[in-house]
Amino acid sequence: MRPETGDDARGCIIEAAYRCLSEPHSGAISVAAILARAGVSTRAFYRHFQSKDELFLAMLRRETDALAERLDRIVAETRGGPIAQLAAWIDGMFALLTDEQLRTHFTVIDSHEVRATRGYRETREKAHTDRERSLVTILRRGRDDGTFPLAVPEDDAVSINAIVSRVMMTQSYRDRERVERSKARVLDFALRALGAERPMSSARACGQH
Template sequence: MDQSSERDRIIDAAYRALAATGGTSLSVNEVLRSAGLSTRAFYRLFDSKDELLLALFRQDSDRVAARLRRAAAAEPPAAALLSFVQAMLRITADPRRRQRVLVMSSEEIARAKGYLTERQRYHALVQGELVHILERGRADGTFPLAQPTSDAGWIRAAIQHAFDEQIAGTAPATPNETAELLTGFALRALGAQAPAIS
């Protein structure tokens, strides 16, 4: 078995183990037993449990970022913004994805050395996609009031707040309704009109 396959097996087993404990703890021995691999295989691929946890977080955050990048590519820019917000909030409506979010934000992962840096990297990826949408909209006149770098930060913060409410089950509306309301608010602030909602 090649190292890439071993790495995938360990990461998958780590996710299952974390999900089983509600994200409160992770035993490397349990992970290896579940993956059918040795301690030697683990230390050939990871320096520590923290490195494994960060690899798990990075894998998931990169998947989300790729999904958001595809949503951000929609045309025109106003539709891209709506698509982006919908893609983010719909994660909370899918039970399997929602479970992954809860595991990725668990105590065990948050305690890993280097977690804050990894989380900041993910937020920078998300914000970068928003900046790109806003730059496109400013360039073609869709967002006449846009200041892409600063506005992207505010919009990302609003999306994160809505996302957290959806995850916590305290949101006053469904993910789709929230996405439409939030996008409408952002578009008004940017001097644009909301795209037609289908």
């Protein structure tokens, strides 16, 4: 019997919602279907969420907060200077394609059903800002030490984030070689825009077809 209270029940409900939404279905997924999959009661649901919309927003916040925290760790842990950190940040974003669970979860929270949730747009905008803060820090470091002489950190972080997101939309996770080439090209473009000297490995990778 699954727990009816505490974080365990909340987690069970969220994971059940991911499974229900990721499987083929027609029409909107009901709370009853989610609870049947989770094995918890209606009372347990309303102990944690006031509505299905609140559940969907909780799913969105959980994934985007975790992504922002992973990107923040890149700033703290990646050695080698701003270029290495920028490359690691881009890798961290592309992991949404190459990690099966992340890919599934982000596909769900970007689905039409979840996007229709009241408050989705505002929550997603905050998520963009949260994940850009680590990029702003990297660009500031590069501007201050001369690695990125043309950087305007706050503006460029928005642009780089948007480019990465757009390129990721054109990728197939099955084509790993193309994903690697796309990462290299995004990095090369960003370095040129920031006025950085490109590492030879990056220049060679971007010259491949």
